[in-house]
Amino acid sequence: MSIRETLGGPLGPPPQLWSLxxxxxxxxxxxxxxxxxxxxxxxxxxxxxxxxxxxxxxxxxxxxxxxxxxxxxxxxxxxxxxxxxxxxxxxxxxxxxxxxxxxxxxxxxxxxxxxxxxxxxxxxxxxxxxxxxDPLASFRDEFFIPDQSLVYLDGNSLGRTPKRTIERLHQVVEKEWAGDLILSWDHWLDLPRRIGDRFADIIGSRPGEVVLHDSTTLNLFQGVHIALNLRPDRRVLVVADDEFPTDRYVVEGIAHDLGLTVRSLRPGIDLSDVAVIVRSVIDYRTAEMVDVASFTDEARRAGAMVLWDLSHTAGAVEFDVHALGVELAVGCTYKFLNGGPGSPAYTFVSHELQSMVRQPIRGWFAQKDQFAMERPFEPFDDIRRVLLGTPHILSLVAAEEGIALSARAGMGxxxxxxxxxxxxxxxxxxxxxxxxxxxxxxxxxxxxxxxxxxxxxxxxxxxxxxxxxxxxxxxxxxxxxxxxxxxxxxxxxxxxxxxxxxxxxxxx
Amino acid sequence: MSIRETLGGPLGPPPQLWSLxxxxxxxxxxxxxxxxxxxxxxxxxxxxxxxxxxxxxxxxxxxxxxxxxxxxxxxxxxxxxxxxxxxxxxxxxxxxxxxxxxxxxxxxxxxxxxxxxxxxxxxxxxxxxxxxxDPLASFRDEFFIPDQSLVYLDGNSLGRTPKRTIERLHQVVEKEWAGDLILSWDHWLDLPRRIGDRFADIIGSRPGEVVLHDSTTLNLFQGVHIALNLRPDRRVLVVADDEFPTDRYVVEGIAHDLGLTVRSLRPGIDLSDVAVIVRSVIDYRTAEMVDVASFTDEARRAGAMVLWDLSHTAGAVEFDVHALGVELAVGCTYKFLNGGPGSPAYTFVSHELQSMVRQPIRGWFAQKDQFAMERPFEPFDDIRRVLLGTPHILSLVAAEEGIALSARAGMGxxxxxxxxxxxxxxxxxxxxxxxxxxxxxxxxxxxxxxxxxxxxxxxxxxxxxxxxxxxxxxxxxxxxxxxxxxxxxxxxxxxxxxxxxxxxxxxx
Missing domain, CATH: 3.90.1150.10 (Aspartate Aminotransferase, domain 1)
Structure with missing residues (x-):
């Protein structure tokens, strides 16, 4: 049921107010x-x-x-x-x-x-x-807001605290961890993918295309390597000089270690020899949004991969990875998705690319038969092959509640x-x-x-x-x-x- | 005050019982x-x-x-x-x-x-x-144990839930996150290092030698690269065939990507051309413990670096990194340190090595002046240079409480x-x-x-x-x-x- 149906009111706000x-x-x-x-x-x-x-x-x-x-x-x-x-x-x-x-x-x-x-x-x-x-006004009641008089205009750095997150953490800590102990890993094990599937409602991904794990920095590092491996004959990475710092640092670090060239993203840039472009959809300072469909298309025609950073995008604006031609994206969940401080990031890899993913860090959470411990590394055939180490369960379940709330309200x-x-x-x-x-x-x-x-x-x-x-x-x-x-x-x-x-x- | 003093009893248990x-x-x-x-x-x-x-x-x-x-x-x-x-x-x-x-x-x-x-x-x-x-018997009361009749013999996979962790999570979620919002980052920012300093009581590290971050897998990946960079003229990595899976996978992945050789750890192994050995102090199956001082000494004489995995060690047995000659170590906090499911791992780098650390993944949490966002990458001069992305605060504070409890009981x-x-x-x-x-x-x-x-x-x-x-x-x-x-x-x-x-x- 959509929020508008839930509210039982008109399908939208009074047009003269919203149009103003x-x-x-x-x-x-x-x-x-x-x-x-x-x-x-x-x-x-x-x-x-x-x-x-x-x-x-x-x-x-x-x-x-x-x-x-x-x-x-x-x-x-x-x-x-x-x-x-x-x-x-x-x-x-x-x-x-x-x-x-x-x-x-x-x-x-x-x-x-x-x-x-x-x-x-x-x-x-x-x-x-x-x-x-405001048809979404009631959603503010879904958050624990100790001081209603505070004017909080930084939900794009750290989103507020969903009440359900508090309940969920109680349940996970006191029942699943303290009560069920190790047995809870039976259902925790697949949390990164189960939560990832909820991104269908956030960025239009299909089930099995997103996992929640690690941090945007790590996921950028991994994403660049995944993309590089798909363009083994090219040796140029592209990032804007004013891109978000960690995106730049990751690109420059990889270029340094592999002896690649970093080219600045500028109007009229030559992409014909570019392996990977790392780019934020929405500028972290001005909120300027890139024309993703057009840029992705331009890059594809030039044979370059694009790794999109959706940190300021997912949960803020409508975004459809498939309609826009996006194949590879990462982002954080602690901003508009209200996932909590330092909640895990996500990686989106389109189904079409997944079989070609070779991860730069081989970890046991990517291993197909994880607890048959004496085998050589043989990763999952699906999105889980980008996982690494043991997921941070407390931070992960908090992220899930934030994402679920956005899904319930509807990105439209x-x-x-x-x-x-x-x-x-x-x-x-x-x-x-x-x-x-x-x-x-x-x-x-x-x-x-x-x-x-x-x-x-x-x-x-x-x-x-x-x-x-x-x-x-x-x-x-x-x-x-x-x-x-x-x-x-x-x-x-x-x-x-x-x-x-x-x-x-x-x-x- | 030590636990024995706290209990006000004799300095040890009745000798005839303990000696039995x-x-x-x-x-x-x-x-x-x-x-x-x-x-x-x-x-x-x-x-x-x-x-x-x-x-x-x-x-x-x-x-x-x-x-x-x-x-x-x-x-x-x-x-x-x-x-x-x-x-x-x-x-x-x-x-x-x-x-x-x-x-x-x-x-x-x-x-x-x-x-x-x-x-x-x-x-x-x-x-x-x-x-x-048992002089530590009262410490069981420090944990939330819903079913006292359960015989839980898997605290080495997932430690139990300290009561203070529950209180701390309430405080962090309801006051620091929901109440103080973004302002809490003022003190969250340094949590990885502040918690790391508590490892003085766990593994004998000095303040500023440990940070809590990411996962054992990621930290192993980073640790091998740090060590490799200190032995640029060598091209052999060593790991035991029966080492814990993620340790093996990480080593094999790095060797594959950099064209290095992996040599199996066996008696009489030649270490003279070895760059890095990855080794668990305590075997995850048998609990067999390596003679760390002797092995570290042997490796040093051969010019090889050792990256120790302390996952089954820290919080379980006494361990003194400096007395044992350990320079580089990683490990998890969710086992004997009772840090919670998937709580962040740690990296120990001795002060002597820190200025030579070059991290394989450049992230904004390693950046000296993190919020002067337009500068090139210039990492901290200290242990924080191994940090990457935004720390998972909820999982991190849970880890802190577990570690604090072990420190309070005393590793002796x-x-x-x-x-x-x-x-x-x-x-x-x-x-x-x-x-x-x-x-x-x-x-x-x-x-x-x-x-x-x-x-x-x-x-x-x-x-x-x-x-x-x-x-x-x-x-x-x-x-x-x-x-x-x-x-x-x-x-x-x-x-x-x-x-x-x-x-x-x-x-x-």
Missing amino acids: TSSSCGATPESVSRSQLGAGCAQTSQRRRRSLRVVQSGGAKRRVPSPAPAPKALPRSLESGGAKRRIPSPAHSTAGARFGSCNREERSDGSRHPPGQNEGVTSREIALQLDAA AIAAKGRALVAYAMEVIDHLGLTTSTPRDTARRGNHVAVHHPDAPVLLRRLAERKVVADVRPPDIVRLGLSPLTTRFTDVWDGLATLDDLIRSNDS | TSSSCGATPESVSRSQLGAGCAQTSQRRRRSLRVVQSGGAKRRVPSPAPAPKALPRSLESGGAKRRIPSPAHSTAGARFGSCNREERSDGSRHPPGQNEGVTSREIALQLDAA AIAAKGRALVAYAMEVIDHLGLTTSTPRDTARRGNHVAVHHPDAPVLLRRLAERKVVADVRPPDIVRLGLSPLTTRFTDVWDGLATLDDLIRSNDS
């Missing part, structure tokens, strides 16, 4: 040079502030804008795609989107709104209305709310005149927003003092993660309004 | 050919059974021998070494002990008892007396009880006429015993039906793990008596 968050853009974009922002890219709007009233809300002082024009429905709703999987079409791609710069001013419908047209949508009142209409609904949250955040950012590098194109971004300010680390500390939790990413980004199952529209408003207040105090 | 378990040997050894037992080696005694009475005990039927002669104190007590660290002296070593065969009939004092001399020590009554005198006391348990088990095995390959020499064995029977898998299932949990290891071993903090002497008696009963039913 979809595409208006009250900014006057002002280019900021790329070098000025380091590896990032940013967009700022002229500061067009109205007076703000301070009101009491939920025990904490809240600043809300003074009365604004009534919201108007906009013609193009974010929700027009319904729950259908969204596959980025090559028609939307640009060299910038594909190679790491940002699409300033580009919108999914190609249009732009004149500045100021929709100022009214950016008030706390609207946020409250959006929360009231989660992605829709994610788009609405980010669209609303972009509205507020523009309204407050903050600087962002998060793409304007709703089809080209994930579920966080980047606000640039030279004093980002100071702002982060001051935000925490005012009970707003975010994080910073170099060189100057305050990153606000909007995790659909737990983030409220009021969190977006409160977090950004507080940030704006701090910036004004800081700058004055 | 130390060295008597009522067996008439009978050689069993090595080939007959596969890779193992075994010793059987003539079956000299007395009539057994069935009595009710703890709700379960127990078989106890009919009245036996009163126990006598034996001249040589196991406990003579007190709590001082025991370092195997080269004087005790034999080629057999060093290269994988077993020391039949050898005893630490070189003597042998005539058959039948101490039959009286093998009664349930004696086991009860030993339990009553734990090892003393371990020796007493195994000595008692060997007495009972001999008394019942069972076949074992566990060494006779108390200084050359760990904390489990191997009982051989061709129908081992069937016996294991029948044992479970009678609430005795053990495990099997190929080809024919019923393995009984004696975990000092949780195993009672009565468990040893009950488990072996039940096994004997099943064997007699099976054989008749």
Whole structure:
């Protein structure tokens, strides 16, 4: 039963509210040079502030804008795609989107709104209305949230704690471990694959294509080796200079040890001699999303393998490995999948590739007849051949509960709310005149927003003092993660309004 | 405060009871050919059974021998070494002990008892007396044991559940994760090293020489690469044919990928061109313990590195890496250290080697300034350079509690009880006429015993039906793990008596 059916309500939120968050853009974009922002890219709007009233809300002082024009429905709703999987079409791609710069001013419908047209949508009142209409609102009750007044905008670093995870850990520790002891390995043994099968609902994989194990770093290392082994005649690895650190380190380490060349991912790159490209689908700073179908297709035509990092993707946006032509991917489960601190990562290998997988680390959990201990190494014929050592059961079952919760909510609904949250955040950012590098194109971004300010680390500390939790990413980004199952529209408003207040105090 | 001080009692158990378990040997050894037992080696005694009475005990039927002669104190007590660290002296070593065969009939004092001399020590009554005198008995109360009547003899596969682990997980999940959220990473970040520092009390390492991370398999892979890099001019790896599977697989995989040679560990092996030897200190089947000091010395003189696997050692017997000359070691924490199912493994690298460590997998948790994300890879100068990806916090804190409990009990006391348990088990095995390959020499064995029977898998299932949990290891071993903090002497008696009963039913 889908969450919408569960709620017994209408199939979606009131369209005029959801559509409000979809595409208006009250900014006057002002280019900021790329070098000025380091590896990032940013967009700022002229500061067009109205007076703000301070009101009491939920025990904490809240600043809300003074009365604004009534919201108007906009013609193009974010929700027009319904729950259908969204596959980025090559028609939307640009060299910038594909190679790491940002699409300033580009919108999914190609249009732009004149500045100021929709100022009214950016008030706390609207946020409250959006929360009231949120079909996923009840999912917040599935999480143990000791302090409801905390504005947590870092669910993209560490997701919140599902209540079922607490129950499950009790059960696993007190019954399965303490009670059933070693006998529990009978069912623990296959947990990495059983949990992996749940990724059908998260990334569209088929049963037997995903296992949960180890860490993103280890899985990247293994994934690159698996891909390299499929391109034995090529000696070039590709990764972007501004790729997430551990992805870069892994690629550079392998290249160093095997005497391969690392080529930087740039527009117009020659892929004709490339063995493997490691690439994040969603940029960890700006939330810019790659056109996966197009890039995978381009790589395939050039004969290169792509190992995708889905860390900021799975559980955040709709993603269908098979529709997108993805053959090999890894990612973490502690962000949008709410799997708990350091929960195990996953590896996806398409069925078509599995028989060709040769793992760089031979471990006993890949061994076909694991407890016939005197035999030579003879790995499983299936996805389990990428397993290594004894799985971390406590961390694994916590991950399972997080993943199960996303599966239950449905990625269609989660992605829709994610788009609405980010669209609303972009509205507020523009309204407050903050600087962002998060793409304007709703089809080209994930579920966080980047606000640039030279004093980002100071702002982060001051935000925490005012009970707003975010994080910073170099060189100057305050990153606000909007995790659909737990983030409220009021969190977006409160977090950004507080940030704006701090910036004004800081700058004055 | 030591456990003995805590208990406020005498500094040791009544000597006449503990010494009873130390060295008597009522067996008439009978050689069993090595080939007959596969890779193992075994010793059987003539079956000299007395009539057994069935009595009710703890709700379960127990078989106890009919009245036996009163126990006598034996001249040589196991406990003579007190709590001082025991370092195997080269004087005790034999080629057999060093290269994988077993020391039949050898005893630490070189003597042998005539058959039948101490039959009286093998009664349930004696086991009860030993339990009553056990200075570590109260530590069993530190564990959550839902069914006290279960005879659990597999704590060497999966240790029991410390009560503090349950409390700690509550705290970490409900307060640190759910409450403090991302801010908890401030103190989680250094957990792998902080927990590693606790190994000072377990294996004699110095602070900053151990980190908890990943799995034994991964750590073996990394350890071999670290060692290989220190012997760049050598191209031979050594591992025993009957080494634990994952150790063999890792070595063979690395050799395959790098074009190295794998040489089998055998008596008289030439080490002069060997880069790295991977070796378990304690055999996972027979509990035979290598003379580590002697072997390490021999390897060093030949210019070879040794990577020790301490999986069956740490938390079971006294071990001092520095006194033994160990430079590199890995192991798991879910056996005798009671760290929980699949709890993270550890890597020990002596301070002297650390600056020369080059890790085969470059991950962001090894990076010096981890969150200055745009820099090239520049690893820590210390033990943290062997870390890779995000640590599995839930599994990690569970491991910490298990390790802390062993540290609190003290390895001197734990090892003393371990020796007493195994000595008692060997007495009972001999008394019942069972076949074992566990060494006779108390200084050359760990904390489990191997009982051989061709129908081992069937016996294991029948044992479970009678609430005795053990495990099997190929080809024919019923393995009984004696975990000092949780195993009672009565468990040893009950488990072996039940096994004997099943064997007699099976054989008749």
